[in-house]
Amino acid sequence: MSEDQLIDLYEIFDLSSAHHYIKEIEIFGLVHLDLKGAPPKIAYLEQLFPALREWGATGLLLEWEDTFPYTRELLSVGSNGPSSSSGAYSGEEARQLLQLAGDSGLAVVPLVQTFGHLEFVLKHDEWRMLREVEAYPSSMCPSHPRALPLVMSLIKQIVEFHPDIQYLHIGADEVWHMGLCPTCVRRTQSNKHGRCQLFLEHVLAVAQFVQDTYPTLRVIMWDDMLRGIDTSILLGELATTAHNRAIPTERLPPLAMIVSTFADRGCHVVSTTNPSTLSKEELSFWCRDTLGTISSNFLSCHPKYNFGRYIELMVWHYQPAEAFQLLPACDVRGLSAELWDKYSNVFTSMWAATAFKGSTGSCQLLPIIQHHVSNHEQWLLVLGQEAGKFQHFRGVALTGWSRYDHYAIMCELLPVSIPSLVMCLKVWLNGSFNYNLHLNTAKSLGYSDTPLLLNPYPRPQPVAQLLSFPGWKVMIGVEWFANYKVKYHSIIGSDQVKTWLNPWQIQNSFTNPMQIESIVPAFTDLLFEMSSLENYLRVHMEELFYSATIDEWFGTQLEPLKIRLRQLKKDAESQALLGARARGYRQEATWRTKEQKGVCHEGGEVVGRKDMSERFTFQTPMERDEISGLKLDEEFRKSLLHIKPFVYALSTSQSAKLCASWLQKLNNAPSRERVIRNAYLVEMCKQAEKQRLSAPFNNPPPAGPLRPLLTPRYAPQETGDSSEWSDATEISEITTREQHSSASPPSYFGDAGNAKANKASRNVLNNKSKPLDQPEDVTFKSKPIESQTQSNHYDEPGDTMPCDHWRVPQHPPGFPGDCHSDCMRLFKQYEEQMASDKAIIARYQQFLNAVLSGQGQSNAQETRESSQKGLKTSEKALKTSEKALQTSDKALQASQKALQASEKKISSMKATIKNLQAQNSALSADRDRYQKSFFAEETKKAAANVNLSQEIATLQEK
Numbered sequence: 001m002s003e004d005q006l007i008d009l010y011e012i013f014d015l016s017s018a019h020h021y022i023k024e025i026e027i028f029g030l031v032h033l034d035l036k037g038a039p040p041k042i043a044y045l046e047q048l049f050p051a052l053r054e055w056g057a058t059g060l061l062l063e064w065e066d067t068f069p070y071t072r073e074l075l076s077v078g079s080n081g082p083s084s085s086s087g088a089y090s091g092e093e094a095r096q097l098l099q100l101a102g103d104s105g106l107a108v109v110p111l112v113q114t115f116g117h118l119e120f121v122l123k124h125d126e127w128r129m130l131r132e133v134e135a136y137p138s139s140m141c142p143s144h145p146r147a148l149p150l151v152m153s154l155i156k157q158i159v160e161f162h163p164d165i166q167y168l169h170i171g172a173d174e175v176w177h178m179g180l181c182p183t184c185v186r187r188t189q190s191n192k193h194g195r196c197q198l199f200l201e202h203v204l205a206v207a208q209f210v211q212d213t214y215p216t217l218r219v220i221m222w223d224d225m226l227r228g229i230d231t232s233i234l235l236g237e238l239a240t241t242a243h244n245r246a247i248p249t250e251r252l253p254p255l256a257m258i259v260s261t262f263a264d265r266g267c268h269v270v271s272t273t274n275p276s277t278l279s280k281e282e283l284s285f286w287c288r289d290t291l292g293t294i295s296s297n298f299l300s301c302h303p304k305y306n307f308g309r310y311i312e313l314m315v316w317h318y319q320p321a322e323a324f325q326l327l328p329a330c331d332v333r334g335l336s337a338e339l340w341d342k343y344s345n346v347f348t349s350m351w352a353a354t355a356f357k358g359s360t361g362s363c364q365l366l367p368i369i370q371h372h373v374s375n376h377e378q379w380l381l382v383l384g385q386e387a388g389k390f391q392h393f394r395g396v397a398l399t400g401w402s403r404y405d406h407y408a409i410m411c412e413l414l415p416v417s418i419p420s421l422v423m424c425l426k427v428w429l430n431g432s433f434n435y436n437l438h439l440n441t442a443k444s445l446g447y448s449d450t451p452l453l454l455n456p457y458p459r460p461q462p463v464a465q466l467l468s469f470p471g472w473k474v475m476i477g478v479e480w481f482a483n484y485k486v487k488y489h490s491i492i493g494s495d496q497v498k499t500w501l502n503p504w505q506i507q508n509s510f511t512n513p514m515q516i517e518s519i520v521p522a523f524t525d526l527l528f529e530m531s532s533l534e535n536y537l538r539v540h541m542e543e544l545f546y547s548a549t550i551d552e553w554f555g556t557q558l559e560p561l562k563i564r565l566r567q568l569k570k571d572a573e574s575q576a577l578l579g580a581r582a583r584g585y586r587q588e589a590t591w592r593t594k595e596q597k598g599v600c601h602e603g604g605e606v607v608g609r610k611d612m613s614e615r616f617t618f619q620t621p622m623e624r625d626e627i628s629g630l631k632l633d634e635e636f637r638k639s640l641l642h643i644k645p646f647v648y649a650l651s652t653s654q655s656a657k658l659c660a661s662w663l664q665k666l667n668n669a670p671s672r673e674r675v676i677r678n679a680y681l682v683e684m685c686k687q688a689e690k691q692r693l694s695a696p697f698n699n700p701p702p703a704g705p706l707r708p709l710l711t712p713r714y715a716p717q718e719t720g721d722s723s724e725w726s727d728a729t730e731i732s733e734i735t736t737r738e739q740h741s742s743a744s745p746p747s748y749f750g751d752a753g754n755a756k757a758n759k760a761s762r763n764v765l766n767n768k769s770k771p772l773d774q775p776e777d778v779t780f781k782s783k784p785i786e787s788q789t790q791s792n793h794y795d796e797p798g799d800t801m802p803c804d805h806w807r808v809p810q811h812p813p814g815f816p817g818d819c820h821s822d823c824m825r826l827f828k829q830y831e832e833q834m835a836s837d838k839a840i841i842a843r844y845q846q847f848l849n850a851v852l853s854g855q856g857q858s859n860a861q862e863t864r865e866s867s868q869k870g871l872k873t874s875e876k877a878l879k880t881s882e883k884a885l886q887t888s889d890k891a892l893q894a895s896q897k898a899l900q901a902s903e904k905k906i907s908s909m910k911a912t913i914k915n916l917q918a919q920n921s922a923l924s925a926d927r928d929r930y931q932k933s934f935f936a937e938e939t940k941k942a943a944a945n946v947n948l949s950q951e952i953a954t955l956q957e958k
Helices: 005-012 043-054 073-076 091-103 127-128 147-161 183-188 196-211 233-237 288-301 336-348 369-389 415-430 433-443 474-491 495-500 504-509 521-540 547-557 558-576 633-650 655-667 671-689 759-765 817-852 857-957
Strands: 028-034 061-065 107-109 131-133 136-140 167-169 218-222 258-263 267-272 311-314 349-357 392-400 711-713 723-725
Touching: 028 107, 043 415, 073 147, 091 107, 091 433, 127 131, 147 167, 147 196, 167 723, 196 218, 218 336, 233 336, 233 369, 258 495, 267 349, 288 817, 311 336, 311 392, 349 415, 369 392, 369 415, 392 415, 415 433, 415 474, 474 558, 504 558, 521 547, 521 558, 547 558, 558 723, 655 671
Parallel strands: 028 061, 028 392, 061 107, 107 167, 167 218, 218 311, 311 349, 349 392
Antiparallel strands: 131 136, 258 267, 711 723
């Protein structure tokens, strides 16, 4: 932290107020990692931690929950347990995480829940008896004899695993159920302050255990459970009912000797100036009422109660400025002026807790940066007014919740929230938000052509293409999904679907095929895009997260949409086959159960029959034995989308068998017949559009290799002239797709999307009754070889949408790729010419040998002369070819030299980067040394001020 930043913090928090003595300056900027949802892989944290330090963070608030590798009696609740669902972390991985944090200069503050939010423990049968309410696993019963030992075991294993920590956060927030079990009810009825005393006694016992076991460790807790407790309770009697015995009054020490009172091991302890006067054992027999009197008399002179001796308070509030209003002290939703007065009377040190994600919705996909920036601005304003009431303001924790509780689905993922985190850190360090800060932060993250939106809603919005922070590919994939959801709900919730494909109509088979046929292509388009989105996100999420996280995210976000969409598509297709029947023709029109059998007449009409359950069942043409048993690759699956209308119209089983045999023949064709095979597919699709079967598909396929397919360049004339026919491979070739697992998603979605790709969707939204065209993503057209890419593989026909919006460059920037490819093409041509010339020479030599052996002597001389001429010509051509080859070799060498030059430049740039990193490290070391010296100077000044104040007070007393 620079000197300027320290000066800004002094001004913001009024740390230099004359009536407060600052005994130490220690401003933390903790980033909260909520590992109970989407715990990142170590490889991702290796990239993230140095970036966090560079962005301004100084530490981590590490909430392990069930991702910590607990052992011994806690084996079942951690990542080593048999029921662990997170997939992280092993003991070695957890140590690597801490090592990475230390190497990046990030202090670690572990967070262990000790009262509420204990679902990860109380969900197990062996700990079920500790629930406050038997049906709810969130809160623990503080009166159970095994409760405190459990908390102690959790703390011991965490602290032993983190040997260098200075702080431990014990949670204690949102204890939803308290004082409800029979034992707790009896305790609340017998004590003075009811449930408040239950909470305070449990938290104080935990804090005392930490201080007794680890004297150098400071305890932090959340503040929300204290907001509704009166100051008099926090400052008053916290003695337990243990050892409630009367003692002689003469054994009481003089009140002037008492310097503090505090609870210790279940009894109230009074500390005196003379420790030998009374021991703790003797004090344990003091009457509770007597101790209360002593405490009240002592507190009348000393406003600070020793509850603050054990605990430092972390005050959290995640709302923006408009909801950050001052509320009455009894309202726990806000931070009132009375609340700050109460806290400053009890606690000497405090922390602030803001949020950069996880506070705007339990199932939020994208963080609303505007909300979080406003929260930080309001915190800066409040702390400028209230932080001076405390002796120490420790710093801020920027919380990033992954779930609202252990059983909730995940909200914003960490990579998706990096822009929000960086923006909030910059606002915190700068002291305010402005346009230049927004612009500079966006540029540092790689936003150039696409702006960094402070509010990502409403969708759709443009999606950035190339960013520069760890995990950006997952972020733009989630933004793509947010755009897709809007498109999905616009179609599924459109008037056309509600009007012509609602559940009642499907149940009663009362639908209009004219309207339904225009809906099906839109469903297909949505399934295509969903498959592309899933393929892209899975690949890039596997780089950052464990498989359990990926499966859960897709299962909660994409799968519900996919199931609904597939069912609607199947219902629409089955209803279209019925052909607008009278109401009640059959009661169930769905393909959910494959066991349903029926009869399909030769005319293609679906005929139902009743079974014992009074349901009509049927068999669609696509379920015919001739077609359903085929195993087709991805190209055939896409082609089948165009052939489906033809398959539906098959009038005889013989036609179905012919179609199936041709599809199987083409599917099994070897790779060397690819072009010919694709020509057959093109012709089959053309015939499918005409709803008829013609040559060559009206005959069985050939047994041997595929012969070139002859198709007309244009319609033949009446004369039947066959000269107008040519090889179909010259005019068409199936366009394949790039397997987009490693590519970037398209730069346009929703309103900014490809008009052709969204044609079917727009027709549904516009309620067009005309049947839609085929999806634009499956095209059959001529295309250069260089643009062909690998095809993708999908689960079933009609459930994918390969995207051709993306292109991967063939050569790295600066590499002379065109020159190299031209040289190689010329080299290949000259090699072919040389081979041809050599063959000519060989034939001439063979003929010359025949002449010399006595054959054709009558023309020997003439033939010899012509042979010599041909030989000379061939030799000249050979020399020309050799020269051309040398030229191509030179060009190839030039391209190789250019490549080597590029590699040298890259190496030079890497060396420059290393030098800059070394310089940066040196500057960081200088900064840390200056900061330490600055802290030492300030500490000396503070001590001098204290001594001066004491001397002034002594002089005043005299």
